[in-house]
Amino acid sequence: MxxxxxxxxxxxxxxxxxxxxxxxxxxxxxxxxxxxxxxxxxxxxxxxxxxSRITRYAYSKAFYVRMMVDCFPMWAQLEKESGEDFFT
Ligand SMILES: Cc1cc2nc3c(=O)[nH]c(=O)nc-3n(C[C@H](O)[C@H](O)[C@H](O)COP(=O)(O)OP(=O)(O)OC[C@H]3O[C@@H](n4cnc5c(N)ncnc54)[C@H](O)[C@@H]3O)c2cc1C
Incomplete structure (x- = not known):
């Protein structure tokens, strides 16, 4: 096997x-x-x-704030790939 x-x-x-x-x-x-x-x-x-999700840029740790800057374009890309709107 x-x-x-x-x-x-x-x-x-x-x-x-x-x-x-x-x-x-x-x-x-x-x-x-x-x-x-x-x-x-x-x-x-x-x-x-x-x-539903809550999303924000305000975090006490800088790492999370930087990660959020990357997240929004990635979500936009995923919206394109899936043909779904995530943000309403
Ligand atoms: C009530 C609630 C509301 C939240 N709201 C928000 C929000 O609005 N915004 C936000 O940013 N964060 C929110 N969070 C935090 C956020 O959900 C978590 O930080 C993170 O997204 C969890 O994702 P995850 O994939 O690690 O875990 P999960 O979504 O819990 O996924 C884990 C998956 O693993 C599976 N699994 C576990 N063990 C096994 C196993 N042994 N074999 C097979 N499968 C297994 C489970 O069934 C599950 O599907 C919230 C958390 C909670 C509890």
Whole structure:
């Protein structure tokens, strides 16, 4: 039996926003990715699941503020790729 190492470059556990984003971006880089989720998607049991999010630039840590500067263009790109509007 082939080991999972031979089949995938990366295995991501958990298809919340962190795992999904990680798997999506690794796949875009050409890696073979397996994303494993314990519940059928979509579900409401993870903290990032749901219909709405609050987002802001104001954080006490500079790292988070810099990350937000990167986030908005990335979300705009994802809107383009998915054909969905995220911000209403
Ligand atoms: C009620 C609430 C509201 C929030 N609102 C906001 C907000 O408005 N704005 C904001 O920026 N942040 C918000 N946060 C924080 C934010 O949700 C988290 O910081 C972060 O987004 C969590 O994402 P995640 O992918 O790590 O976790 P999750 O979304 O919890 O995803 C983890 C996934 O892993 C799966 N999983 C876990 N263990 C296993 C396993 N062993 N095998 C397979 N699958 C597994 C789970 O089923 C789940 O789907 C909120 C948090 C909570 C609790």
């Amino acid at each position: 082939a080991s999972s190492r031979a089949l995938y470059d990366v295995i991501v556990i958990g298809a919340g926003i962190e795992g999904s984003s990680c798997a999506y971006n690794l796949a875009k880089e050409g890696m073979k990715v397996l994303l494993i989720e314990q519940f059928p998607l979509p579900h409401i049991r993870g903290s990032s699941h749901g219909q």
